Amino acid sequence: AQKVTQAQTEISVVEKEDVTLDCVYETRDTTYYLFWYKQPPSGELVFLIRRNSFDEQNEISGRYSWNFQKSTSSFNFTITASQVVDSAVYFCALSARNAGNMLTFGGGTRLMVKP
Amino acid sequence: EPEVTQTPSHQVTQMGQEVILRCVPISNHLYFYWYRQILGQKVEFLVSFYNNEISEKSEIFDDQFSVERPDGSNFTLKIRSTKLEDSAMYFCASSAEGLASTNTQYFGPGTRLTVL
Numbered sequence: 001a002q003k004v005t006q007a008q009t010e011i012s013v014v015e016k017e018d019v020t021l022d023c024v025y026e027t028r029d030t031t032y033y034l035f036w037y038k039q040p041p042s043g044e045l046v047f048l049i050r051r052n053s054f055d056e057q058n059e060i061s062g063r064y065s066w067n068f069q070k071s072t073s074s075f076n077f078t079i080t081a082s083q084v085v086d087s088a089v090y091f092c093a094l095s096a097r098n099a100g101n102m103l104t105f106g107g108g109t110r111l112m113v114k115p
Numbered sequence: 116e117p118e119v120t121q122t123p124s125h126q127v128t129q130m131g132q133e134v135i136l137r138c139v140p141i142s143n144h145l146y147f148y149w150y151r152q153i154l155g156q157k158v159e160f161l162v163s164f165y166n167n168e169i170s171e172k173s174e175i176f177d178d179q180f181s182v183e184r185p186d187g188s189n190f191t192l193k194i195r196s197t198k199l200e201d202s203a204m205y206f207c208a209s210s211a212e213g214l215a216s217t218n219t220q221y222f223g224p225g226t227r228l229t230v231l
Contacts, residue, residue, distance in 0.1 A: 033218060045158070045206060045222035091158060095218060100171035101146055101210070102160040103220060 002027040004094050004106035012112045013082050021077040021109045023092030029053075032096040034068065034075045035103065039089040051075060082113045117141045119223035121207050127229045128197055136192045136226045138207030147190045148208040148220060149182065151175070158206065164190065197230045204228075 003026040013019045025034065036048040049059065051068050059066050063080045079086055089110045093103040120139045128134050140147050149161040162172045164182055179195045190209075194201055204227050208220040 035219070037222070042224075043204060043227075044224040045208075047219060047221060050219050093158075101148070101163050101165075101218060101220075102171050102173070103148075103150070103158075104160070105158040107157045 002029075002032075002094055002096050002099055002104045004092050004104055006090075006092055006106035006109050008109045009107065010110045010112070012114065015084060015113055015115050016081050017113075018078060018080050019082050019111065019113075021079075021090050021092075021111065023075045023077065023106060025073050025075065025092070025094045027094060027096045027099075029096035029098050032094060035093040035095070036066070036075075036077050037091045037093060037105075039091060039108070041088070045091070048077075079111075082111075084113050084115055087111060087113045117143075119207055119209055119221055121205075121223035121226050123226060124224065125227045125229070127231065130199060130230055131196050134194050134197055134228065136194075136205050136207075136228070138190045138192070138223055139188050140190055140207065140209030141211075141221060142188070144209035144211050144221075146170075146210045146212070146218075146220075147182075147184070148210075149192045150206045150208065150222075151203040152206065152225075153203045161192070194228075197228075199230050202228055202230045 005024045032053045034051040038046045065078045067076045089108045091108045092106040122137045147164040152158045160173050162176045163170045181193045183191050204225045206225045207223040210220045
């Protein structure tokens, strides 16, 4: 069985603050993929990043960065200098080789960025 | 940029009625999926489809659900006899390859199903 936990259900920050969204996962597979998706108020799911289990390099894309640590089974997401447009629900998800192609989602973190 | 499309955006139906949700996956993708999200809750996997057959399905995907690829572009989810608890946002997704490679699933905008 696989599981994704996003302990923070809701975070509120003021614009320009940095914010980190936590994600902890469980899987017995040694080959797996981790994802972050953004769900803005309009409701669609927007792909942000994919990480392979054998690649622990951190990644930065503009104001977004991701910290993958296998030792703690975590895949955290940091937004630097947050903006109001970052307000959304963010989902962490996992797919593992022996679980087929299905994505297992965490419960999501609602991020509210206030001006 | 290619994207997954879904119709209708919102469907209202009476309990016990059949509904068909439609999706057009990204054209060169081979794997198709349906997920649902009950309001305010997490996104849950329903079913995956490859090579004209179901490859995985969850416990939610019981006998009242079915999927079909009726032609080269559409991918449908049918709910035979809707229940109140089927009210949710239904997302279609597609990916170019399976887990062995990239397996990034791209999602459509969703169909909000309301069962009265």
